[in-house]
Amino acid sequence: MDSESVGRRIGIMGGTFDPIHFGHLMLAEQIRTSLHLDEVLFIPVGKAPHKSLANAADKMQRFEMTQLAIESNPFFKISDIEIRQKGTTYAIDTVKAIKKTLQDKDELFFITGADAILQLESWKEYAELIQLVNFIGATRPGVDPHELSDQIERLKFQYGAKIELSYVPALAISSTDIRKSVEEEKSVKYLLPESVEAYIQDNFLYRQHHPMLYKMKDILQTKLSAKRFKHCVETAHLSRKLAVLYGAQAEKAEFAGLCHDYAKEIKSKEMLQLVKRYDIFEDDSILATPNLAHGEVAAALLKSEYHILDQEILDAIKWHTYGIKNMSLLCKIVYVADIIEPSRHFNGVEILRKLAYISLDETILTFHGQCEQLLSSKKLKLHKNTQEMIDQLKKDKNNRIEANNGSDI
């Protein structure tokens, strides 16, 4: 048959996609191949009629995640038709608008999971909608297939709906569960594409955060080099993880981790001026290497420029460079995260990464044990604070061993 006379078969895969996951992608691909569709158009909803989520990603973020998720499939396309609209978006309006861009001979297939089919009669102008496009009601774990099949038969009978049941592999994945897992620091690997997982991480999605986190992230992104910014983001993530493990406040650890290098790229001359302005103790090592003061300077600047007043956060930022004796748990967390975050590469880092999940003190002591040789070969002296911190940690360790009759557990 002349290809010109055959219409195109287009699937519409609408969804909140907050975030998009393998359940969505599997569903779209199964229907595309079984119905011989020419393409599937992913349409992230603008403002969903039935959903209002706390901790949700914004519509641009949902659009970008969808874009990342589909990029490896040449038959998958994305439309921003709903994202561009203000206010609540409805399937009927979207379908009518898309139909206007097609030829009469083209056919549309609206792909939906079983849960959506059960709710169909709550959609705007549903009776018209289910005659306007072919609906595909796909099985989904959590919905009884018999219930789905009965519903489909009833919709056909009652409204003359163009709707078919489709059996797809059961993937018990939902966006709700993924958001919850991210919030609870559980793994979401293999539930969604790695690119989307990285996007969630890089954009700090689906978690409670310090109220200034997003603002500071934007500021750091413009202020720091790309490499340093990545280091800050990785330190933030690891600080949060360690905080959850050791029972510190996750939001504070994450925020301090993010901001710890706020002043790291300030040049020596300006750093020395700031050291003076903020009355920071100018010892010989700071005079010789002004950059050493970047932790103390960052804390002072964040306090005066952005009114960050939480002393625990400020201390963790302040002491992350040379430490101090009797560091708080939060200080130790940021100190360690800064050393071992995933973009750090040096001999011995792997052992520190393992140790960090067992003991922060031991990680710090082992790291300084590793540095000893290097420092003496370069004839460098430790900062006074660092030496005091190490002596204190060794003393604490000995006391623990004594109290535990010779064991450090």
Ligand SMILES: Nc1ncnc2c1ncn2[C@@H]1O[C@H](COP(=O)(O)OP(=O)(O)OP(=O)(O)O)[C@@H](O)[C@H]1O
């Ligand atoms: N695992 C899955 N298997 C089959 N269909 C699915 C699956 N996940 C989502 N769908 C379908 O994809 C469409 C869009 O889903 P949506 O973006 O609301 O994801 P969700 O995982 O259901 O989200 P949430 O958990 O926030 O409700 C809906 O029609 C839904 O039924």
Ligand SMILES: O=C(O)c1ccc[n+]([C@@H]2O[C@H](COP(=O)([O-])O)[C@@H](O)[C@H]2O)c1
């Ligand atoms: O039009 C409506 O009233 C309506 C109500 C609920 C859901 N939908 C559509 O159903 C699809 C899946 O949406 P959701 O909210 O389950 O992610 C998406 O394309 C929405 O536009 C549409």
